Amino acid sequence: SLRSLAWDTLPPAFRLCPPIRTNREWLSELVQQQLSDSELPVVFVPSSNGWNTANGLRYFLFGEHLILPPELEGKVSPPQDPSLRVHLDLELPERQAAGWFTHVLSSVPHLSLPLCLANILGLLSSRLQALGYIPEGWLWVIGRSSAGKTSLVQTLCCLYDRLGPLKSCTIPAGSTIAYAASKIQLLRDTVCIVDDKALTEGGTLAGRQTALIDSLVRSTTNNTTRGVFGRKEKPACCYIIGTAESGFQAESVANRGIVLEVMNERIDFSLLNESLDGNHHHLETFWFYFIRWLVGNQELDTWLLTRVQAAAHPEASHELESPRIASHISFFHMACDLMMDYFNSIELWNQRDSEQWRSNLHAQLNQLYERQVVLLSRLHEKKDSGWLARAIAELIRSGTLKIIESKRLAFPPQCDGFRYSKRDGTVYLCFHTAPFLHALEHREIFLTLHELKQNLAPLGIFIRGSCGEATRNINGERGIMLNWTRLVEVSSTFGHQKYST
Structure with a gap:
């Protein structure tokens, strides 16, 4: 009778291809509505973690805790054996939890906020998937081995079983799509971490990890599975974060992700550990209060619909170098505004401080967007072998490095480098190593001396030391020596080729 009811009552559009909800979900809501119209006492049981619906109202299953609107009190029963658990400290007042969370937001610069x-x-x-607009990209945390990438992501993004030996939200990058698809069903409405653990470095890791995440994300965005999921497998309904040691090598991947680069050798956990010391459950408690505010916000769908349309199609997209990256960052701006609206609802700050916080957080996200555009431009440049020569030539012409004429072939005081000419007219530049590499880093170019030599020596720009080393003995001081004449020739030649193309 239920099958007959489904077929007779479903509109033709749903019989052919449901754009958002499956037939089963539509039928479930129909049956719930009919039961709610009857006088029989009905108790609903959530079907999954995250958002559920009862009597046309949304509520949230957070581990074993039900977060309900007032209209559903006493009408929903928690599952007898929850698949995931969360530990709360509800004796912590809501405003105090929010104030504590602001320290977490700024604990690790450039990483903790995103x-x-x-x-x-x-x-x-x-909720975003039901509206038909979700972030089509993902977040990458890139850094050397043992830098603390996985520990940081699991500390900030694991909402369930945080203290367990195996974090419930982590999937190895070498997983099959079938395994990943089954695992993430428990992670509905949360973050899924695809970790590079147990995979070797290099192209194999990057290729397998990218393929796995791409399959999970794309099957969510267009409601198709591209033939990789079985009948019992569903696409992801969570936000994806990946960890890896190497950055993007292809523009197509860089356009679909946001990179958080760990610049130093190791992440500084001191401020974060200070915040978490003895407060292991404060993060879960804060998110409980935040979700409770979301559940009670009756205008949430209207607010989201207004914002996600602008996020999915950023203003002046045709003029942007990467509309996709702009879209991803716009979703983060949306999340930032939603968080700030929550802080304002509990009167965490006065109006002036609130606006200052909002401005500072959005400024950090704008800087993140600028770094993504720089990364993308570096991938554009690396299509030809003269990209680094052009960057160094522009750096020197701009006067960022202080260069002085020297006929003694020695570093004058208070300079970054000096130049001298040979009798044949060839001009050479000699630099102190530290300021030269620092100037490159200011342009978002992070290279070791060995990598610098590998890129420039074959072009005749980088002059090796007497034994082939990367630095030379220049009148008693070690430094970097470049052939300026050759540098100008190479940068001009490749720059013209790029322009004409």
């Missing part, structure tokens, strides 16, 4: 906002996008996954 990761915390990714949690908000995870919590909204199914």
